[in-house]
Amino acid sequence: MAVRTILRMGHPVLARPSEPVTVFDTPALHGLVADLFDTMVANQGAGLAAPQIGVALRVVVFGVRVPQQDPERDEIPFTVLVNPVLEPQGTESDEAWEGCLSIPGMRGVVPRYTHLRYSAFDIRGVSIRGEATGFHARLAQHECDHLDGILYPYRIRDLRLFGFTDALSLQAPSES
Numbered sequence: 001m002a003v004r005t006i007l008r009m010g011h012p013v014l015a016r017p018s019e020p021v022t023v024f025d026t027p028a029l030h031g032l033v034a035d036l037f038d039t040m041v042a043n044q045g046a047g048l049a050a051p052q053i054g055v056a057l058r059v060v061v062f063g064v065r066v067p068q069q070d071p072e073r074d075e076i077p078f079t080v081l082v083n084p085v086l087e088p089q090g091t092e093s094d095e096a097w098e099g100c101l102s103i104p105g106m107r108g109v110v111p112r113y114t115h116l117r118y119s120a121f122d123i124r125g126v127s128i129r130g131e132a133t134g135f136h137a138r139l140a141q142h143e144c145d146h147l148d149g150i151l152y153p154y155r156i157r158d159l160r161l162f163g164f165t166d167a168l169s170l171q172a173p174s175e176s
Contacts, residue, residue: 001034003042004053009103009151011054016149018049018056020083024125029059033080033123036061045101046076047139049146052102058083060143064135076136081120081128084144088113089131096135098142098152099165108162110155112138 007014021029032055040048040061047062063078090113098110115133118140122128132140142152156162 001031002038004035004039006039006043006048006052006101007054009100009153011102013051013054013056014102014146014149014151016056018051018058018147018149020058021121024082024121025123029082029123032057032059033061037078040101043101047143048101049143051146051149058147060084060140060147062139062143064139074135076139079130080123081118081140081144082123082125084118084120084140084147086140086144087117087119089115089117095157096138098138100142100152102146103151103153105164105166106153106162107165107168108153108156109158110138110142110152111157112141112155116140 032050035053036048036050036059039053046064047060050057050059060081061079062076064073064076066073066075092114093111094114095109095111097107099107114137116137117129117131119127119129145152153162
């Protein structure tokens with residue numbers, strides 16, 4: 001429907017928990033999800049949360065198509081999660097570089113669980129459940145953090161591994 005302006009770190013909507021969606025299958029909710037996807041794709045993102053476009057509701061979208069130049073990357077289906085709840089499966093985690101459309105030009109190494117299950121609703125209010133591992137799990141955690149007012153720099157353990165993309169040596173975290 002429309003490409004919306006993405007709020008940047010420091011905006012108050014990004015710093016507070018979002019409200020749950022209580023009414024499903026409305027034109028407003030359909031429009032919000034369409035705007036989230038349009039904005040995500042236009043900005044070459046892998047995911048986007050409603051607070052990032054100024055809507056303090058618990059809605060996230062994400063998805064990744066595998067580019068021909070990177071056949072090693074897993075495809076992640078385009079997904080809408082309304083009122084998501086994430087449940088880590090075990091304690092295993094890894095650290096990897098992350099970026100965020102609300103913090104353009106910067107990246108940091110963030111620890112995340114490697115395996116999780118999620119429950120949520122779709123846009124019509126139908127309960128859905130899923131499981132995610134690897135980058136898919138990382139992406140779900142990153143987007144759902146936005147719903148609680150958490151941006152990825154808050155999770156960085158070593159601030160030497162945070163900075164402007166064009167100034168960083170993007171070596172693997174274990175090589176630092």
